[in-house]
Amino acid sequence: xxxxxxxxxxxxxxxxxxxxxxxxxxxxxxxxxxxxxxxxxxxxxxxxxxxxxxxxxxxxxxxxxxxxxxxxxxxxxxxxxxxxxxxxxxxxxxxxxxxxxxxxxxxxxxxxxxxxxxxxxxxxxxxxxxxxxxxxxxxxxxxxxxxxxxxxxxxxxxxxxxxxxxxxxxxxxxxxxxxxxxxxxxxxxxxxxxxxxxxxxxxxxxxxxxxxxxxxxxxxxxxxxxxxxxxxxxxxxxxxxxxxxxxxxxx
Amino acid sequence: xxxxxxxxxxxxxxxxxxxxxxxxxxxxxxxxxxxxxxxxxxxxxxxxxxxxxxxxxxxxxxxxxxxxxxxxxxxxxxxxxxxxxxxxxxxxxxxxxxxxxxxxxxxxxxxxxxxxxxxxxxxxxxxxxxxxxxxxxxxxxxxxxxxxxxxxxxxxxxxxxxxxxxxxxxxxxxxxxxxxxxxxxxxxxxxxxxxxxxxxxxxxxxxxxxxxxxxxxxxxxxx
Numbered sequence: 001x002x003x004x005x006x007x008x009x010x011x012x013x014x015x016x017x018x019x020x021x022x023x024x025x026x027x028x029x030x031x032x033x034x035x036x037x038x039x040x041x042x043x044x045x046x047x048x049x050x051x052x053x054x055x056x057x058x059x060x061x062x063x064x065x066x067x068x069x070x071x072x073x074x075x076x077x078x079x080x081x082x083x084x085x086x087x088x089x090x091x092x093x094x095x096x097x098x099x100x101x102x103x104x105x106x107x108x109x110x111x112x113x114x115x116x117x118x119x120x121x122x123x124x125x126x127x128x129x130x131x132x133x134x135x136x137x138x139x140x141x142x143x144x145x146x147x148x149x150x151x152x153x154x155x156x157x158x159x160x161x162x163x164x165x166x167x168x169x170x171x172x173x174x175x176x177x178x179x180x181x182x183x184x185x186x187x188x189x190x191x192x193x194x195x196x197x198x199x200x201x202x203x204x205x206x207x208x209x210x211x212x213x214x215x216x217x218x219x220x221x222x223x224x225x226x227x228x229x230x231x232x233x234x235x236x237x238x239x240x241x242x243x244x245x246x247x248x249x250x251x
Numbered sequence: 252x253x254x255x256x257x258x259x260x261x262x263x264x265x266x267x268x269x270x271x272x273x274x275x276x277x278x279x280x281x282x283x284x285x286x287x288x289x290x291x292x293x294x295x296x297x298x299x300x301x302x303x304x305x306x307x308x309x310x311x312x313x314x315x316x317x318x319x320x321x322x323x324x325x326x327x328x329x330x331x332x333x334x335x336x337x338x339x340x341x342x343x344x345x346x347x348x349x350x351x352x353x354x355x356x357x358x359x360x361x362x363x364x365x366x367x368x369x370x371x372x373x374x375x376x377x378x379x380x381x382x383x384x385x386x387x388x389x390x391x392x393x394x395x396x397x398x399x400x401x402x403x404x405x406x407x408x409x410x411x412x413x414x415x416x417x418x419x420x421x422x423x424x425x426x427x428x429x430x431x432x433x434x435x436x437x438x439x440x441x442x443x444x445x446x447x448x449x450x451x452x453x454x455x456x457x458x459x460x461x462x463x464x465x466x467x468x469x470x471x472x473x474x
Contacts, residue, residue, distance in 0.1 A: 006345075019345065072348035098345060105339050170347075170357060171336035173261075203260050212339030213261035213332050216431040217356040234439030240262045241437055 001029055001093040005040065007052055008100045013108040013116075019098075029089035033076065034059060034066060036088055054113040059084040061225065064160030067167065068113055069100040074164035074223040082162065082225040102163050104172035105210040117163050119209040120177060124161075126205045127198035128181045130190055143189050156184035158226040168223035171212025176220040178206050179236035180228050186239050196243035203240055261335075264328050269435035271325040272428050276454070278318055279425075283461045290468040295398030306395055326367065333360045355427040362424040369417035376404050405469035414466045422459035429454050 002025050010017025024043075027036055034056050041051035057065035061082040068083045070076035076086045091097060099113060107115040157180070165176035182199045185191030191198075214233060221230045259267075285305065288298040305311050349357070379385040381394050390399040405411045429451025433439065438447075 017342075069344060072344065072346040100344055103340055103342050103344055105341055172339045173336070175261075203262050207260050210339060212336035214265060214435075215332075215336065215356055215359065216427070216434050230434070231439045231441065231444070234434050234437045236437075237262055237265065237435060238437030240260075241266065244263070 001027055001088065003027060003036075003088070003091065003094070004096040006096060006098045007113070009052070009112050010101075010109050012111060017109065017112075027088055029087065031088045032059070032084060033068070033070070033086040033088065034084050052113060053111040055115075056084060061085045062160060064162035067102055067115075067162045067164060069102060069167055071098055074102070074167040075162075075225050079222075080225055080227050082160075085225075102167040104163075104166050106172065106174070107163065107166065115163075117161075119211070120161050120163060120174065122209060123174065123178055123202050123205045124181060126201040127194060128185070128202060130185070131194060134190075145188060149187050153184050153187040156180045156187065156228065156232050159184075159224075159228050160226060162225065164223050164225055165220035165228075166211060168219040169212065169214075170217055170219065171215055173214050173220070174206050174209070174211040175214040175233050175236070176224065176228055176230065178202050179230075179232040182236045182239055183232045186235070195239060196246075199236060199239040200243050203236075261332070264332055265435040267324060268328045268332070269432040271321045271328070272432045274317075274321045275325060276425065276429065276432075278321070279458050283458060286465055287461055289398060289401060289465055290472075298398055299396075302395055302397060322370075326363070329360065329363055355423050356431065359424060359427060362420045365417065365420045366424060369413070369420075372410075372413060376400065376410075401465065402469050402473060405466040406473070408470065411466035411470045415463055418459040418463045421462075422455045425455035425458060426452055 002023070005022040005024060006019045007022060008017050009020045022040055024036070024040060027039060031039065034054070037052060037054055044051045055065045055067065057063045059066070061084060064082075066083040067075065070083065070086070075081060075083050076090065078086055078090050101107075101109050101113045101115045102117075104115075106119040107117055110116050159177060159180035161177060163174075163177070166172050166174050169175075182195075182202060185198060186195040216230075216233075218230050221228065285298070285301045288301055289295055291297055355362075375385060377397060377400065380387055380391075380400065383394065387394050387396075388400055388403060390403045391397075392399075405414070430444070430448045433444070433447050
């Protein structure tokens with residue numbers, strides 16, 4: 001098949017970027033989106049041009065490294081699909097595909113389609129973990145956890161931290177990401193002792209990092225490749241309220 | 252708000268926004284339940300009694316100030332959030348597809364601004380008269396004689412159209428506002444949230460259609 005690509009090219013965060021058009025012929029509908037970009041880059045390298053930079057790692061939808069804004073959607077047109085799992089068969093032969101990086105003040109462009117998502121790591125650093133070293137896995141029946149709770153916690157834990165929620169949100173808000181990380185811990189007994197401190201610190205960091213607020217537009221849920229539901233944002237709001245009203249102050 | 256100086260977190264802002272919004276939604280219900288008495292066909296007698304009750308009740312007097320506080324906070328936080336949300340994406344996308352979930356929520360600030368402008372017109376017609384900022388219209392016998400004022404205003408087609416169009420935007424605003432308030436307060440539950448969404452839609456329709464009956468009544472059915 002034949003496609004036209006309009007790709008955002010930007011040398012670094014300091015200079016302005018622009019769209020550059022590339023015509024690709026003889027691409028297979030079975031190619032993944034990233035394979036197609038590899039194919040383009042091979043051609044660019046052969047002709048002595050600078051290849052397009054983009055993030056990728058596992059290429060099987062579990063690491064969260066890839067993330068492109070394709071034709072007006074985070075991760076492209078298919079639901080619950082990461083960019084690496086998107087295939088060219090999702091596009092019409094002869095179509096023009098517009099590829100942009102995640103756009104957010106909190107995600108400065110490193111080069112072309114590659115953005116710096118350190119802001120998400122910084123939020124995790126504020127308490128998106130259990131700070132006590134608990135040694136090896138405990139005996140499973142020593143802390144009983146209801147099936148519905150473990151299922152729910154796992155739903156939240158599906159978040160791969162790709163940043164599609166930020167990219168899709170009209171406010172580039174990271175609420176769904178933070179909500180998933182707060183909830184996966186708060187739902188389980190192991191995460192409860194630090195829940196109040198965690199949610200306050202993570203929300204504070206989220207605001208400081210330059211992400212916007214939530215307008216309850218729910219585009220994040222729509223574009224999330226893991227389908228994390230927005231009910232976790234409500235859960236985070238509850239946790240935050242509980243922490244503010246009932247629990248200790250956090251420095 | 253995206254700045255290191257931020258004191259009120261975005262989550263807290265949403266809480267305050269939702270609480271102010273719920274208060275304003277309750278006010279709209281009270282406002283409608285009084286005003287709908289205008290169209291019962293008794294030349295405003297029953298409505299006049301309700302107005303008399305409202306202006307003599309000290310609790311209502313206090314609530315009037317609370318109401319202004321509610322409006323002020325709701326508008327102030329709305330604008331603050333809009334500005335910081337706009338700043339959160341300095342370089343915009345070349346194209347951004349709308350998700351089917353987001354139709355009304357994306358235009359809250361726009362519908363909000365329209366309602367704000369409408370409020371000025373509405374205040375000029377009624378509330379400023381009450382405060383004495385605007386002369387009592389010749390049709391009315393006193394500053395609380397709202398029925399003949401309403402009749403005169405709504406029998407002017409231009410004003411009726413302005414009111415009716417504003418109610419459409421109010422409905423759009425409320426449609427999102429109702430369920431959004433619950434979500435912001437953390438009240439989301441897979442058993443109840445679908446019901447909240449339906450109630451929100453019904454509420455938005457009842458309020459806007461309810462208010463719309465008043466100009467329609469005076470325009471077409473009142474002599």
